[in-house]
Amino acid sequence: MKPISENNSQNNQNRGEKQPNPLILALVLTGILAWEIYPALIHTAAANAGAIKQSLVQVENQDEQTAQQFPAVGDQKKISYSGLVLNSLISEPGNLAEGARQNPPNQFPATVAAAVRQELSQLTGIAADKFKVTESSRQSWPNTCLGLAKSDEICGQMIVEGWRVVVSDGRQTWVYRTNARGNVLRLEKKVS
Incomplete structure (x- = not known):
């Protein structure tokens, strides 16, 4: 009998270690x-x-x-x-x-443009000043992943205000999604 109770207390301790504190x-x-x-x-x-x-x-x-x-x-x-x-x-x-x-609500913020250029520069290896924002529009995204969740990613289910930004270097075009501040960026697609 004694070995069974010791085993149960060890199982209870292991369960407590694996679960995060709810608070x-x-x-x-x-x-x-x-x-x-x-x-x-x-x-x-x-x-x-x-x-x-x-x-x-x-x-x-x-x-x-x-x-x-x-x-x-x-x-x-x-x-x-x-x-x-x-x-x-x-x-x-x-x-x-x-x-x-x-910065009125419908005016595209320069900080968001700079963040998109910097992200794209890191992705492509092209200097950030070579990119030009050709189009921007205010958007409401369905979640914290800006509607572009990866298969293994969990996203907060809330409306996120942000921008859809089209950037070009003259030869190629990329479309980005951002939140309002530009600190969350997702590459939607590479157009050409």
Whole structure:
């Protein structure tokens, strides 16, 4: 009887070593999903900052109309809240609203173009400056593998905003898929 119980405890220990901790696994997967959603959060925050500024401008205009209709007894110092919002939300370097204004959602980012050229340069051995982006279009991909999963690959099932980029060196053409930041790249096909 004693040898059987020792064998069972060893089997239980081996099972525990082979299975990942569910809490750690959940945290890792949540982090991956949050990383992919980050560009959408920046875009939303920038849009909200612009909406706040616009609503403050409207409130100030209403206050001015009211002040003209009912002049105040004494001179009061007027504070421009929209000016404060404009300065704090838009004009500071590295701010969300400024970043969104510099690169509108439908304008192809130079950083993505550079990432595609660099990737293609490593693949072909041709200098990155020889490649030219001939076409780019905004796309929504069905998963974190940008719709191009390999047979042994597991992809996160979520919509990933990104780009379809056509690159040429004058003789050959390649089509790439990227996420919005260009840090995930997949070669869709070599056209010619």
